[in-house]
Amino acid sequence: MERYSSRGAAAQNAPAEAGLHARVLEDLGTAICGGELAPGAILNIDELVERYAVSRSVVREVLRVLASMGFIETRRRVGVMIRTPDAWNVFDPQVIRWRLASAGRIAQIRSITELRTAVEPHAAWLAAARVGHDEASELVGLAAKMWAAGKAGDEERFLRLDIEFHRRVLAASGNEMFVKLQDLVAEVLSGRHHYHLMPHHPHEQALQLHADVAQAIQRRDGDRARSAMVQIMEQAFDEMTAIWEQAGTPAP
C-alpha cells in the first residue's frame, strides 16, 4: 500500500488488524490534515484504488466519510476535490486526533484550550444550580483525592483525577454538549502526553481552587464556582502558553 501521509505519526491508530477501511481513512485523513494533499487538489477513485491496492467499495466508503467531515467534495465528471480547512468539521474527535498528529498541532491545542477556558467556568456556574446531592458529594471527594495526590507528588494519578474532576463538573452542568467537549479536551491532553508536550506540575494554588469549585457547587454558590474555575482556567492557559512559546519543537 502506497501512502500519501509521510509515514510519521500517522496510521498508528489504525494498525494492521483494523481493516482496510480504517487504514485508508486514517492515511487520507492525516494526509489532508497534514497538508500533503492541499486544498484544491483533485483525485479520482481509480487512482486511489490503485494507490492503496484496495477495491472500489473500500475507497468509496472512505470518501463518503471524508465528505461528511467536510474534507472533500465529489463531483461527476471532475473527481474528488480536497476542500479548504474552513469547511472541516473541527469538532469531530477524529479530526482533532489527525490535527494533533499534524504540524498544526499547536494551533489545535490552543483552540481547544481557549474553548474550554470559555466553557468550563459557565459549566461550573450551571452545575451549581443543577447538581444532585450525590454528584456534589462525589465532586468534593474527588477534589480531596486530587489534593492528596498533588501533595504526594503522584503526577500520573493527579492527571487522571484532574480529567475526571472536570468531566464530572461538565456532566453536572446538565448540558450534553459540554460533556462531549470533555472528550475533545481529553484527546488534547492525551495527545499532549503522546507528543511529549507535558508540563503539569500541580501548583499549591490549583489544588485549593479545585476544592473551592467543588465546595461552591455543593453549596449552590454559582458565582463562586465560576470565579474559582476561571482561575483554574487561567492557570491551565498559562501552562499551554508556556508550551507553544517553546514551539517549533518538531516532536516525533
Next chain:
Amino acid sequence: MERYSSRGAAAQNAPAEAGLHARVLEDLGTAICGGELAPGAILNIDELVERYAVSRSVVREVLRVLASMGFIETRRRVGVMIRTPDAWNVFDPQVIRWRLASAGRIAQIRSITELRTAVEPHAAWLAAARVGHDEASELVGLAAKMWAAGKAGDEERFLRLDIEFHRRVLAASGNEMFVKLQDLVAEVLSGRHHYHLMPHHPHEQALQLHADVAQAIQRRDGDRARSAMVQIMEQAFDEMTAIWEQAGTPAP
C-alpha cells in the same frame, strides 16, 4: 422506498434530486435521532437493502457515515447496532439538523444556547486583543446598521445583521473552532425560524449593547467587550427560556 422516519419534517433536506445515498442517510439519521430506531436495536444490511430498495453499496456507504457520527456500530456475525445518544457526535452540523427536526428540538436549542452563552463573551474578550483595524471598523459599522434596522423595525434585516455581527466577532477572536460554532448557532436560529419558534423583538438595550461590544473591541478594551457580550447573552438566553417554557408545542 419504505421509511423508518415517520415522514414528518424528515427527508425535506434531501429531496428527489439528491441521490440515493443522501436520501437513505437522511432517513436513517432522522429515524435514529427521533428515536424510531431505539438504542440497542439491531439491523442488518440485507434488511436495509430491501427496505429502501437500493443496492448494498449505497447502504454500506451510509452505514460507514453513520458509524463515523457515533450513531451505529457494526459487528460481524451480529449486524448493525444503534448506539446510545451519549456516543453521538453532537457537534456535527448534520446531527444538529436532525435533532432540530426531532422531538428533542428544545433540548438541542437549549444546549447550543448555553454553549454560545459561555463562548461568545470570551470570544469578544479575545477579539479585543487580536482584531485588525479594518475588522474592528467594520464591526462598528455593522453595529450601526443593526441599530438603524432595529429602530426602523425591520426584523428580517435585523436578524441577518445580528447573525453577521456575531459571526464577525467570533471570526475576530482568531479561533477557528469559535468560527465553526457560529455555523451551529446559525443552524439553530434558522431551525428556530423553520419550526416557528421565533421571538426576537429587539430591545432598545440590545441595540446599545451591540454597539458597546463593537466599540470596546475597537478600543481594545477586552473586559468591557466581554461584559457587554455577557449582557447580550443574558437577553438571548431569556428569549430562549421564554420559548421552551411555552414548550410542549408539537410544531410541524
Next chain:
DNA sequence: CCTCTTGAATAAGTCTGCTTTTTCGGCCTA
C-alpha cells in the same frame, strides 16, 4: 466572430454476484 446546440468522453453513482474473514453460539469432551 460570437452564440447556441449537440454529442461524445469522462468520472462518479449504482447494481450484482461472488469470496473471505470474523465471531457467535452450541456441542462435545475431559
Next chain:
DNA sequence: TAGGCCGAAAAAGCAGACTTATTCAAGAGG
C-alpha cells in the same frame, strides 16, 4: 463445569458491468 472445536451467520471486501450527470469542444447557425 471449563475449555476447546466446529459450523453457520453476517459483515468485509473484491471484481466488473451498467447508468447517469457533467463538462468541454466541435460544428451549425446567426
